[in-house]
Amino acid sequence: MRRAIGEGEVTDCMRLTGGATMESWRFVFAGEPYVLRRAPSLEFMAERPFGHDSEAAIVRAAHAAGVTAPEVVADLEPEDSLGSGFIMRALPGTPDPRAILAMEDASGLLKEAARDLARIHAIKRDALPDNVPELDYAEGIAGLRQQFEEAGGDRPIIALGLKWLADNVPETVEPVLNHGDYRLGNLLAEGSRLTGVLDWELAHFGDPHEDLAFGCMAVWRFARYDRPALGLGSLEDYFAAYEAESGRKVDRERFRFWTIYRTVWWALGCLRMAQIWRSGEDRMLERVVISRRTSEQELDLLMLLEEDAPEEAQSEYSHWFDDLEDTESGEATMPEVLTAVAEWIGTIKEQLQPHDQFQAAVARNALGILKREEMDGGWDLHFHERAIDRAEDGIGRISTEALKTLRMRAMAKVKVDSPKYPALTVARKKWTGED
Structure with a gap:
């Protein structure tokens, strides 16, 4: 300094x-x-x-x-x-999504978020370092598939998502700078005004719809599932503000593609957290807990994909749900979560600092997962070991029975891992008619 x-x-x-x-x-x-x-x-x-x-x-x-x-x-x-x-x-304001969602002028904040995103997309290449990468759509999907195989390749909904992406790759558009992580949690706000855009480590060149879609995923709306644009308002208002600032028209089909792409991306990112913890690279407790949030993304992904599902079966998938041997891949196991909690407790000092207070909250979440898993059980969302092959017919030919099974298992898994996840209430109402 x-x-x-x-x-x-x-x-x-x-x-x-x-x-x-x-x-x-x-x-x-x-x-x-x-x-x-x-x-x-x-x-x-x-x-x-x-x-x-x-x-x-x-x-x-x-x-x-x-x-x-x-x-x-x-x-x-x-x-x-x-x-x-x-x-x-340091900038003023809070990054706390719940505090931001409680601000009075959510629509005004949404417009400012759209304005800043349009300004990011207008930054020219010659103003940026030469090593900012550009996302090739097909290569991105191939990379996701590789991550899936490395994580065990045994999750049916993710396999269906990868198949859908491969079948629906859009034409390439003129790339713009993407922030890469533009969502609540990385935005600062104060008094219903945007005061900061943080965390630029995932910046890259690509389709502007990718940035638009990522912040609108269900997981980043937090308690406001009913407000699909960043948890702050409607997609219509978000797109209108973005179009007015950027002069670029939003394509709804491209938006859907990137919503599905990023949902698969984050599902695999959650799975990878457990492997990072296992490797010893980073033994932070938060990693094993985030790994259990994979089920949230599987629930969201199935609701996105089933728009393309048929009324009646054309292929049978009853063999998808074979029992698998335990492997050191995919999400953290119960013994690993317990070990992580024990290691964290060993780091506690007499007086907790704010970061340790946050970790204590994470520890409580971890213990809650174990309690619910022990009391309620719930189905795993594991697939046959060659899940990607079993999904080759895609969501468009899935049987009614298989789709029902995926729905029930997805809800049971989220009930254990994240019972307050807002999309669970929506899925239960949609799929079972229960409130």
């Missing part, structure tokens, strides 16, 4: 809650608040498409383009011995 700003002292350093991959630390220097975004080691960044130097450059370009992005003031250097990262001026 002295190198970047001048004389002063660092005080009030505190790790912020959240952050499943990177750390964020808030501190005061010379009377002004700042945030350090960092990875604990250079090895942690090894497999990422670009490093923190490029991420900081992207944030600087967004800030210069009028996006409500932070001002980057310093990049970490090796001699700092702080790992990899950069420092930004």
Whole structure:
């Protein structure tokens, strides 16, 4: 900070809650608040498409383009011995989705979110680092399929999603800069005004509909499932505000494709959390708990896909649900969750800091999962070991019996893993008629 700003002292350093991959630390220097975004080691960044130097450059370009992005003031250097990262001026507002969803002028906030997204999509390549990747649609689907195989390849709904994506790849459009993680949780707001756009580590070039769709997924609406645009309002209002700012027309079919793509993407991302924990790369408790949120995405994915399902069967899938031997792939097992909780308890100090308070809440969630699994059981959503082959006929030829089985198993799994997930209530009403 002295190198970047001048004389002063660092005080009030505190790790912020959240952050499943990177750390964020808030501190005061010379009377002004700042945030350090960092990875604990250079090895942690090894497999990422670009490093923190490029991420900081992207944030600087967004800030210069009028996006409500932070001002980057310093990049970490090796001699700092702080790992990899950069420092930004702290912005006002809260990232807490529930606090944002409770703000009075949700529609005004939605318009500002659409405005900033349009501004991100207008940033030119020559203002950005050369190593910002571009998503090839078909290669992206192939990568998801590979992740699925590596995670055990035994989830029927994900297999159907991958088949649907392969059958419905849209024509390529002129790529724009995508934020890559544009949703509640990565937006700051105060007084119904957008005050910050955070977490640019997934930025890439691609279809603008991908960014539009990601923030509208059911999981990122939190308690406001009924407001499909970022949990803040209607898709019609979101699209109209985006179109007015960008001059670009929103295509509903492309929006649906990217909604399904990103739902599969996040389902596999949840599964991968358990494998990261198993590997020892990061033993944070949150990883094993997030792995159990795979079932949320499977529920959402099935509701998206079944629009294409037939009334009557053309193929039989009764052999899909064979028993599988336990493997060290896919979601965390009960013993692994228990081990993770035990390891976390060993780290508790006499006085809890905010980040540890957050971890305590995660621990309670983990124990709740185990209690519900022990008391209620519930079906696994495992597939025959060659799930991807069994799904080759796709959702368009699934039998009525198989679709009913998937629905029942999906609801039972979410009831154990995440019983307050808003989409569960919607699915139960839609599929069973029960409130």
